[in-house]
Amino acid sequence: MLDDHIGENAELYALGQLGELESSRVEHHVRSCDSCAKRVGEAEATVLRLIESGDVVPAPAQLDRRIRFSGQPQRMWIAAIAAAFLIGLLPWGVSTLRHPDVEAGSNQQLAMNAMLAGHFLHAPAVALVPGAPQAKVIYPRESGWLYVLVGGTNQTIDVVAITGNERTTIASIPPGPATRSAFVKISQRVSSVQLLEGNTPVASARIVYASPAP
Amino acid sequence: MLARAFVNREAWAYDAAYRAHGGMLYSAALQVLRDAGDAADCVQDVLLRLWRRGDAYRLERGALRAFLAVCVRNEALSRLRKARGRDRIGQTLDRPSATGDIAASVVDRESIRGALETLTPKQRETIELAYMRHMTHEEIASKLGEPTGTVKSRLSSALRKLRETFTPEEAFDAG
Numbered sequence: 001m002l003d004d005h006i007g008e009n010a011e012l013y014a015l016g017q018l019g020e021l022e023s024s025r026v027e028h029h030v031r032s033c034d035s036c037a038k039r040v041g042e043a044e045a046t047v048l049r050l051i052e053s054g055d056v057v058p059a060p061a062q063l064d065r066r067i068r069f070s071g072q073p074q075r076m077w078i079a080a081i082a083a084a085f086l087i088g089l090l091p092w093g094v095s096t097l098r099h100p101d102v103e104a105g106s107n108q109q110l111a112m113n114a115m116l117a118g119h120f121l122h123a124p125a126v127a128l129v130p131g132a133p134q135a136k137v138i139y140p141r142e143s144g145w146l147y148v149l150v151g152g153t154n155q156t157i158d159v160v161a162i163t164g165n166e167r168t169t170i171a172s173i174p175p176g177p178a179t180r181s182a183f184v185k186i187s188q189r190v191s192s193v194q195l196l197e198g199n200t201p202v203a204s205a206r207i208v209y210a211s212p213a214p
Numbered sequence: 215m216l217a218r219a220f221v222n223r224e225a226w227a228y229d230a231a232y233r234a235h236g237g238m239l240y241s242a243a244l245q246v247l248r249d250a251g252d253a254a255d256c257v258q259d260v261l262l263r264l265w266r267r268g269d270a271y272r273l274e275r276g277a278l279r280a281f282l283a284v285c286v287r288n289e290a291l292s293r294l295r296k297a298r299g300r301d302r303i304g305q306t307l308d309r310p311s312a313t314g315d316i317a318a319s320v321v322d323r324e325s326i327r328g329a330l331e332t333l334t335p336k337q338r339e340t341i342e343l344a345y346m347r348h349m350t351h352e353e354i355a356s357k358l359g360e361p362t363g364t365v366k367s368r369l370s371s372a373l374r375k376l377r378e379t380f381t382p383e384e385a386f387d388a389g
Contacts, residue, residue: 008370014284015344015369016291017351023288027270034274041276046377048280050345051242051287053326059240063254067232067261161215168215169233170226184226188215 005029006036014043121210125195125203132202133157135195141210143189146170152177155197161190189213217278223268228261235279239286246290246348256293260286291348329379337372344369 006026012018013026030037125135134151148159150173159171159182171182195203216234219227232239236257243253264270264285271281330338343349343357351369355362 008367011370011373012351012366013288015373016284016288016348017344017366017369020292030275031269031272037272037274038276041274041280042377043373044275044280044284045277046373046380047287047345048238048277048283049376049380050326051245051283052238054241054245056238056241057244059236059257060250060254063240063257064232064236066254066258067229067236163215166215168219169230171229172233185224186226187219187222187224 005033006040010036010039011043013040014047119210121208123193123205123207125193125205127203129200129202133195135203135205137193137205137207139207139209143186143209145183145185146190146193146207147181147183148173148193148195149179149181150195151179153180153197157202158196159184160194160196161186162192162194163188163190167194217271217273220271220278221273223265228265231278231282232261235282238279239282242283242287243290246287246294252293253290256290257286260289294348295350329376332379333372333375337368337375340365340368341372341376 006013006029009018009022009026013023018026026036026040030040119141120138121141122136122138125132125137133153135157136149138147138149139145146159146161148171150157154175156175157173157180158169159173161168161170161184170184170186173180173182189209190207192207193205194201216227216230220231239257239260240253243256244250247253247256260282264282270285271278275281330341333341340354340358343354344351349357351362351365354360355365358365
């Protein structure tokens, strides 16, 4: 390598021309060298342009299911019922006996632990279209996580976190008759959470933290 | 927000990155491997590896989409070359390329064709052998009868020339 920088290996790395050892050296170097990281990034962007100029097809549904890091819905009826109470969809009392097997998001135990660990706030979602599902967002007094609860719906609901002009899809809640949820850890504060059916916003919740942003 | 969350190893970011870029990542693998199952395995393995390692991507590197694309494509190339090694490399390379249709589709795109035309004939031949036929620089050097150092330098300069040719929007508006 030239002058301790990676030189032309930046482009060779992006083109897949380096062996394992040389690739590891490049990856190690760019972790601490901004100029080489930039050069590799530019080469990667050029290769991306070539990739996108070829045939680009949707990923198969099977891969979608395999990749889901947030996990598939699990049967956690205690957490689901707690979630249903929080959203106000179930009355207190006999519902625990009537709904012992409600499907719910796999991260609800995390949500319960987070809520037990500190104070939290909640924001009801305002319907933007007729027939929008009932929904609520629970969040801590400071940033750290969002717990989104959505009532029964026959559509997949994409959860979008909005910060200023930036919109990021943070979860996808599958359809179902029971209350569904998503627990998402975040590092930034958000200003609102929007729920989408396809590309259509159906509900929105405004997030107001207990203290101004640091 | 997504790129920063990816750097911070927030679990949702990996899912979100896949949802944002999954089609492109799968296509990047498929363009090389030409098998749906192998391409899906490749994408899944790369994302899992990145999740476990967690320190490969930095914001200073540029677009997360481009980083992921190259990670997947490089893994696909590695798998293809191992398979070629098992399949008698010389025969495979001299056979009509299984990716010929991809090469054709690439050069049929006007912007890419225009960019490739800015390269010298030698640069163009070398980048086509490397990118479209997935040959290593050693294989290209052997095929062209040139030193490997010459081929490596030519590949580097060709890619940098392509980068200059693409408009900023084309090359870097990748999220």
